[in-house]
Amino acid sequence: MYYNYAPNIITQRILQLSGKNLLTRNNFVLNNISKKVQLILPRTFATSIESNTEIPAKKHAPTKEVNFTLTQDDIKFFTSILPANGLIIDNEDDLMPYNIDWMRKYRGKSRLVVKPKDTQQVSQILKYCNDNKLAVVPQGGNTGLVGGGVPVFDEIIINTNNLNQIRSFDPISGVLTCDAGCILEVLDRYLAERCYMMPLDLGAKGSCHIGGNVATNAGGLRLLRYGSLHGSILGLEAILPDGTILDNLSTLRKDNTGTLGIITGVSISTPRRPRAVNVAVLGINSFQNVQKAFMTSKDELSEILSAFEFWDMNALNLLKTHNIQGTKFPLEDHYPFYVLVEISGSNKSHDDEKLHNFLENLLTNEIVTNGVVAQDDTQIARFWSLREGIPEACSKAGAVYKYDISVPVPVLYQMVKDVRIRLQSAGVLGEDKLVSDVIGYGHIGDGNLHLNIVANTYDPKVTNLIEPYVYEWTEQHNGSISAEHGLGFMKAEYLGYTKSPSMISLMKQIKQSIDPNGIMNPYKFLPTR
């Protein structure tokens, strides 16, 4: 019955949720959302609508109680295949950490979390959910930034915490095979004991699951050296919505973004752990010189260059204000830009010589104003904590609008300047204003800017000033949004800025073919890159 009217209602709600009217720009996407929703209307969602829940635009989550639609039979099934500690039912407090993302930006109302401990259980759960048209959301470490891993309504949360076994490691080839719920840092520690390392590193490493990393093709701090994560993935094990176990997904290793299936196992090629690592932090007077320093590092550090990160003075000020780094900062004076250069190699004296020559060259040619090299592992960790502390400092400062943009390096920082000017002109940027700061940092090597706009609260006035401005700016400069964070729930509507209609249509075609009942992570619409 609801098939006849639900799509329009749902479309409207989704538009409300996004705080934005798509019709102004992209009819194509709107039309497709409406078609999509028609296709993927699962049982729980329909009930949410039928209970007439009000979903306010700003909070992105239902405020009234949503009727819980699981039947006694459903509960009976889940308790029959999972132990008592393998599921959480109806207990609001216990459910909360799974319903809300770590940014506290998106909140669902799921009444059931299941934590399967092996592939078979995931398959059984999905088969049951598909047969009974119960919507699900796959969830790993719940460290995502775009609401992709939390429910939108009362989808069942399939959490991979208990899929945490290392299956095998071959010390000759460096191939690691493990469950999808293994935590990135745990895997890296395991490999460190065997002189290997994970080919990616990111701020959330202490919590994020390798399955989520793979699903979103996470970038992170060492993409410059070890390349795109998908380049290192040799095979996947994944479960399709109907419960089918795919145990050799290497052919399909893209597009498993949690909307086509659930990854349960990963086989990954890992690099040798370097014997010698060092880090330098540089103070630089212009973004022009940041670029020159980067080109020089590619020339002179070449095969030992493993990270080239930058942040601006505003980021440093935030770090100081929120005391993320204690009181010790490696460079005393203030510079418009800071760069962290990491080298990793097999011969410390060779590496140090290369780093020394590199820094000499930069100073001689007045590309950098000041620089300091870490003297021991403690200092290396401290230097890194500057860069890694920036997201935390932003969160402490207020509500953060986070954008993750790929644009050609020469115009990378212009985006930050242009957003500042725009917010200043509108009178919302400054102390005691709606927006307290606009900061820029990111991975120069990948042309990847993290633009963080720190506000007192998520305010429609601010939102409307930023969006679609940021997306249009990106499009005008031949960039792409969501370089590494994915599109998830809230950015789904902006897909039209970076994907052509034909591409979106193909993605939808594949989605419908594989998930005809639309149970798999609905409302997240389309997979990211």
Added chain:
Amino acid sequence: MYYNYAPNIITQRILQLSGKNLLTRNNFVLNNISKKVQLILPRTFATSIESNTEIPAKKHAPTKEVNFTLTQDDIKFFTSILPANGLIIDNEDDLMPYNIDWMRKYRGKSRLVVKPKDTQQVSQILKYCNDNKLAVVPQGGNTGLVGGGVPVFDEIIINTNNLNQIRSFDPISGVLTCDAGCILEVLDRYLAERCYMMPLDLGAKGSCHIGGNVATNAGGLRLLRYGSLHGSILGLEAILPDGTILDNLSTLRKDNTGTLGIITGVSISTPRRPRAVNVAVLGINSFQNVQKAFMTSKDELSEILSAFEFWDMNALNLLKTHNIQGTKFPLEDHYPFYVLVEISGSNKSHDDEKLHNFLENLLTNEIVTNGVVAQDDTQIARFWSLREGIPEACSKAGAVYKYDISVPVPVLYQMVKDVRIRLQSAGVLGEDKLVSDVIGYGHIGDGNLHLNIVANTYDPKVTNLIEPYVYEWTEQHNGSISAEHGLGFMKAEYLGYTKSPSMISLMKQIKQSIDPNGIMNPYKFLPTR
């Protein structure tokens, strides 16, 4: 009408073509082939069947004339959008190089080659073919080893020779965007002038097209250093069977193996060209020590290691017999195994010191018996030509059964020994016997063995001794067939050895969704990894 009976006939023919009865082992694959063929019966193929062509098992190609089914309207259309030098019609001699693969193993009977020069033309051609149910085969440099790029019957050949423009190159990021028909070596030379390089290198570089490299995820000689090619691909432009242009295929960058669409443009991240390159050739007494040398190279050469190739004494003898290398060989004595180690770095004195220490270590620990380091670029080229000359030497020696196997490194060479024993026991291996030699070489770093069995001619007796033995052996040792050559036409039936039924079923589902008329490279059945 033919829909009612054709599938069985076709299936039988395909089984004949493959020289092998699938029923003995894998009913699943057989069943799926028959279903598949039913789905993808395009016009030209149906006519081939109706003309009752005899297709003998050994030659893998029709011997009788196949009726050419293009109408005057078809010809009119193609001549209207392509210049005179953009198509070849009906001229047997001119068509031959496109109908036959370079191994001279597979031969089709196409009467039409089209050579579009831009994306729009490819789109127009495919749309017309799809509307008129004309089967096509995409063809790049035609350097494939498994018959994937030549027609099976009289499919229209869409050749990418004229899609050969470099579109852009960004010297800061190293991102190259080019047409799919650009030749690998041409791209590498273009990049060399700009201090960059292509992240892959393979024997066929002088002819192979980047589009074909991407479609098959070509491995090659430097995978050890620069990783899987797909890891370096940032985006694709491709045409779907119905003519739809996808201009942002990064989400779908796998699976474009020429059975889902035609790649017309590639965007690829390229690494900095190293300033210093050197090569050593080592003589080693056992495969055990080859493995030890490899582990040592990962430890000591680490970030400057760019290739680690091996070949056996039989390969060297073939090289000498067929005079591939002139008369100069770097090591005078004979050893059971040879290894080529390449280093690439940014500082020649550092690199040389590392290489020296590495070789010292190997000699001191008696891991290698002898070794020689190239003294100049001429010697580097000569050392490489040993390794790269092996396929040519094999071809000169006779008909070559080529297998491309991934297995764990410890058992890599055991395969070669076991095949020799099997052929010896059957009395077919030796001088003046059906099989003159069995040689092994390949990429240790990737656990990738090239097994070449040199015979006087492709003989069913030999084929039956080798297959499915090689596939079963691989499966028993947890390996996979077709590490880098793809499955193409002749190996399609063996897919069941490395892909699960659920995986094959999903691949077919996606194929049907995207190519419902089955015009795109039919009879190659399923995409490779």
